[in-house]
Amino acid sequence: MQCIPQLYISGNHYEVGLAMGKEFKEKIQLFFEEFKEFKSLILPFIQKEDGRKMINGYYNLIVKNYPWYVDEMRGISIGSEINFDWIMAINIRVELMHVVSSQTDVKLKTRRDQETLKECSDFMLFDDQNNFLIHNEDAAPSIYKSAYLVSCKISSSDYQGVSSPEEEFTCYCYPGHLPGNAFGFNSAGFVFGVNATYPKLMVTNSFPRQILNRLMLSAKNLKYLEKIFRTVPCSYGFCMNIGFAGDDPNILESDWNSEFFGDNSESRLQINPHLFNYEIAPTENSQNTVSKHCIISPKMFSIDKNEDNFFTSQYYYHFNHYERIKIDEVLNMSSMRRKERTELISPPTNLKELLDITSDTADSSYPIFRTPRKNDPSELQTIATALFDLNRKTLSIFVKKPSDSYQPLVKIRIC
Numbered sequence: 001m002q003c004i005p006q007l008y009i010s011g012n013h014y015e016v017g018l019a020m021g022k023e024f025k026e027k028i029q030l031f032f033e034e035f036k037e038f039k040s041l042i043l044p045f046i047q048k049e050d051g052r053k054m055i056n057g058y059y060n061l062i063v064k065n066y067p068w069y070v071d072e073m074r075g076i077s078i079g080s081e082i083n084f085d086w087i088m089a090i091n092i093r094v095e096l097m098h099v100v101s102s103q104t105d106v107k108l109k110t111r112r113d114q115e116t117l118k119e120c121s122d123f124m125l126f127d128d129q130n131n132f133l134i135h136n137e138d139a140a141p142s143i144y145k146s147a148y149l150v151s152c153k154i155s156s157s158d159y160q161g162v163s164s165p166e167e168e169f170t171c172y173c174y175p176g177h178l179p180g181n182a183f184g185f186n187s188a189g190f191v192f193g194v195n196a197t198y199p200k201l202m203v204t205n206s207f208p209r210q211i212l213n214r215l216m217l218s219a220k221n222l223k224y225l226e227k228i229f230r231t232v233p234c235s236y237g238f239c240m241n242i243g244f245a246g247d248d249p250n251i252l253e254s255d256w257n258s259e260f261f262g263d264n265s266e267s268r269l270q271i272n273p274h275l276f277n278y279e280i281a282p283t284e285n286s287q288n289t290v291s292k293h294c295i296i297s298p299k300m301f302s303i304d305k306n307e308d309n310f311f312t313s314q315y316y317y318h319f320n321h322y323e324r325i326k327i328d329e330v331l332n333m334s335s336m337r338r339k340e341r342t343e344l345i346s347p348p349t350n351l352k353e354l355l356d357i358t359s360d361t362a363d364s365s366y367p368i369f370r371t372p373r374k375n376d377p378s379e380l381q382t383i384a385t386a387l388f389d390l391n392r393k394t395l396s397i398f399v400k401k402p403s404d405s406y407q408p409l410v411k412i413r414i415c
Contacts, residue, residue, distance in 0.1 A: 002399045004410055006149035012157045013164060017072035020150055021079020024175060027146040028080040031175035034142040042096050046089050054099065055085060058092050058208055068157065068164035069178060069214055076176055087176050092208040095235050119196040119380070121338055121368055122241040124275050124295045124316045125354050131390040132351060133243040133275060134358050135183045135193030136382045137172065138370050144383040146175045165218040170412060172384060172397070180213035183386040185395060188220045189246020189415045191388040195239035196320050198330040203282050206233035216240070221251045229278055233286035239318055244274040245390045245414045256292055272300060273311065274390070277318055279325045291324040315347045337366035352406065358385055359403035369401050
């Protein structure tokens with residue numbers, strides 16, 4: 001039976017990275033041996049002048065603003081006995097895969113193979129009986145046997161007068177990657193699942209996507225989380241599906257909600273959202289375009305006003321393309337077909353029906369629950385399904401199709 005090893009770690013950022021590297025050294029080394037894109041595309045690029053320039057640019061930006069995450073990567077590198085540049089490269093792999101290595105000015109790709117784009121599907125259901133966020137993690141089959149769980153309690157350190165954040169979280173991790181690029185939760189009660197998106201624009205003077213994903217694990221409240229999305233410039237786009245399983249409503253205070261409702265405090269109290277979808281896109285002036293969407297109970301909000309598509313009642317889903325931000329992007333067939341299939345299925349009314357949707361394979365060419373197939377050159381598969389039960393405060397992880405038995409392999413208490 002497939003198992004997911006879990007490591008409990010405490011220490012500063014370097015010590016946590018070092019412990020991850022040592023504990024999962026064999027998995028990390030195996031990942032690099034089997035990661036086809038790294039060998040054929042990323043490694044040749046970073047060995048050239050343009051690739052070195054790109055890595056150094058991102059490194060300098062990160063070490064200036066978030067040096068503790070560089071230390072975390074350095075710890076992973078030393079512990080796993082993998083070259084630091086390789087660890088750095090896979091933590092900016094989204095950006096590296098978006099460039100053409102033959103141009104001295106790091107010319108960006110404008111055409112990409114629509115069939116090889118990836119990665120995940122998310123579903124949310126919220127009403128009187130249900131309070132769920134489900135994330136299908138789609139990745140290469142090599143990740144299926146090499147991923148792991150980490151539960152980290154990170155202490156603060158001094159960086160020339162600047163204190164690194166204290167952090168506590170549990171994440172499903174790709175080998176050698178910083179936590180945060182798949183799914184997990186933190187001690188404040190936030191749970192998350194990441195959707196890749198594919199805008200044609202990428203800017204190299206902003207932070208890599210996976211650094212923003214890692215940074216959000218430090219969020220102690222919604223205001224800070226939204227500040228990250230809105231003010232930390234991202235180099236490439238992504239989508240975050242966020243839920244809240246905590247007990248303190250003050251954590252969910254948001255200036256953004258106030259902007260939407262204005263002086264109507266009664267409406268703000270009525271909607272009280274705790275399930276969110278954020279689309280983030282880069283801009284040439286390094287000011288992120290961000291769209292916030294709330295998933296609410298049918299009883300929470302009765303008025304017709306829904307400016308800017310700010311909320312959805314009861315049921316929501318998101319794949320690997322933008323739904324609200326208008327941006328030039330590469331629309332991959334799998335994402336569109338998964339959405340089309342979902343729209344044909346009656347909205348779920350309970351957990352079983354929701355799990356059935358995440359397990360759906362009716363579209364044999366582009367199923368929601370993905371398995372390697374000839375017409376999917378990337379050979380992606382759904383390597384894990386994460387079920388966040390926000391009422392019961394649990395994370396359940398399936399590594400087989402959930403509808404096969406409805407029994408998860410792992411169940412973890414969130415907070």
